[in-house]
Amino acid sequence: MRLLAWFENCIKASLLLMMALIVLLTTIDLGWLTYQSILAPPVFRVGVSQLVELFSAFLLVLIGVELLETIKAYLSDRTIHVEVILLVGLVAITRKVILLEPHNMDGLSLIGIAAIVMSLAGAYHLIRLNNEHSAK
Numbered sequence: 001m002r003l004l005a006w007f008e009n010c011i012k013a014s015l016l017l018m019m020a021l022i023v024l025l026t027t028i029d030l031g032w033l034t035y036q037s038i039l040a041p042p043v044f045r046v047g048v049s050q051l052v053e054l055f056s057a058f059l060l061v062l063i064g065v066e067l068l069e070t071i072k073a074y075l076s077d078r079t080i081h082v083e084v085i086l087l088v089g090l091v092a093i094t095r096k097v098i099l100l101e102p103h104n105m106d107g108l109s110l111i112g113i114a115a116i117v118m119s120l121a122g123a124y125h126l127i128r129l130n131n132e133h134s135a136k
Contacts, residue, residue: 023064
């Protein structure tokens with residue numbers, strides 16, 4: 001059992017380190033994209049397509065940070081914080097919506113995305129209400 005516990009801890013530490021590295025590299029990439037977008041002619045004017053790319057990269061960093069927080073919380077508490085998972089889902093679907101070309105999608109896909117957003121937001125709201133009620 002001791003060997004298994006050691007193995008689990010090694011895996012968890014590896015996951016945490018790899019996630020931290022990915023978040024760091026993605027943040028550096030976001031900085032580079034921002035730098036290139038601002039200094040590309042015309043200087044200090046960022047086009048709409050560049051803004052969408054920057055916002056997408058920014059949200060990708062936020063998703064990584066939230067996943068890092070989830071792994072960290074699991075390592076310290078040995079519990080999965082559902083609130084954080086739902087927030088990651090909300091940020092991920094927000095990123096998808098920003099990148100979406102609505103005129104290239106059918107109505108059913110848009111309704112599906114709306115249902116996902118409403119489900120995640122509703123679940124997050126219910127969990128927050130439950131946590132507030134439990135704290136009282």
